[in-house]
Amino acid sequence: MSIEVENISVQFGGVHALKDISVRVDPGRIVTVIGPNGSGKSTLFNSITGLVAVDQGTVCIDGQNLARVPAWQRIGRGLARTFQTPRFDPRVCVEDAVLCGFYPVSRAGILGAMLRLPVVARQERAFSAACDRILDDFGLDGLRHASLGELPMGMVRLVEVARAIANKPRYLLLDEPAAGLTRAEQQLLSSEIRRIAASGVGVLLVEHNFAMVRSLSDHTVVLDRGALLAQGHPEELMRDPAFVAAYLGS
Numbered sequence: 001m002s003i004e005v006e007n008i009s010v011q012f013g014g015v016h017a018l019k020d021i022s023v024r025v026d027p028g029r030i031v032t033v034i035g036p037n038g039s040g041k042s043t044l045f046n047s048i049t050g051l052v053a054v055d056q057g058t059v060c061i062d063g064q065n066l067a068r069v070p071a072w073q074r075i076g077r078g079l080a081r082t083f084q085t086p087r088f089d090p091r092v093c094v095e096d097a098v099l100c101g102f103y104p105v106s107r108a109g110i111l112g113a114m115l116r117l118p119v120v121a122r123q124e125r126a127f128s129a130a131c132d133r134i135l136d137d138f139g140l141d142g143l144r145h146a147s148l149g150e151l152p153m154g155m156v157r158l159v160e161v162a163r164a165i166a167n168k169p170r171y172l173l174l175d176e177p178a179a180g181l182t183r184a185e186q187q188l189l190s191s192e193i194r195r196i197a198a199s200g201v202g203v204l205l206v207e208h209n210f211a212m213v214r215s216l217s218d219h220t221v222v223l224d225r226g227a228l229l230a231q232g233h234p235e236e237l238m239r240d241p242a243f244v245a246a247y248l249g250s
């Protein structure tokens with residue numbers, strides 16, 4: 001049981017966005033990906049979720065090769081993600097944005113909803129209760145009726161993470177979720193990520209803030225222009241002079 005990315009390469013025209021990259025995410029572990037802009041972090045995410053086709057190598061989830069599984073079906077394999085640049089309708093309120101996260105797994109279907117079957121009503125009550133718990137956990141309870149357009153970007157990112165976990169994914173991919181967050185929001189997000197991982201979810205996180213990376217990661221992968229520069233536990237990386245020189249700039 002894990003996400004296994006093995007020796008993938010991705011090229012866009014003449015740009016080698018990823019060169020022979022391997023990453024493994026086990027349940028309950030937090031793996032971070034760091035590297036300067038353009039080093040291939042988002043491309044790695046897109047390769048896992050299926051938005052980008054890999055030229056070489058394989059992506060497997062729980063032993064199953066995803067090569068022929070389209071992006072929209074990968075949700076059903078237990079993947080959830082957030083995007084580096086959230087796209088959202090500014091009129092949608094926080095509660096509805098999180099509730100949206102439940103619907104891909106709804107089994108009752110549209111016909112069931114039109115017929116107002118009791119099973120649908122039961123499911124909606126369950127979703128609504130689960131949504132309340134998530135809003136509470138994320139400290140978003142007081143904002144449930146606020147529309148996304150009124151919120152600072154930091155809060156929108158928290159809502160994105162809340163929506164992503166609504167489906168109870170087994171693997172959660174977060175692309176720079178802390179960008180634009182205040183320190184307090186970052187701390188709330190970090191403790192949420194820790195709690196999500198402790199519940200058995202494998203987390204893959206792209207993050208620029210090394211303090212946050214250091215406090216969260218079981219394993220860190222450092223990319224540089226599409227290639228692997230270093231990897232290991234953050235404390236191990238901190239003892240690697242090549243990493244410190246290249247990444248921390250001292």
Ligand code: ADP
Pocket residue numbers: 012015016017035036037038039040041042043044
């Ligand atoms: P990061 O997330 O680390 O900033 P990206 O994965 O977004 O890096 O980009 C890696 C490289 O691939 C960059 O040179 C970027 O310009 C290029 N790239 C990413 N996506 C595309 C795309 N869809 N088409 C063409 N080039 C792309």
Ligand code: MG
Pocket residue numbers: 041042043084
């Ligand atoms: Mg990116």
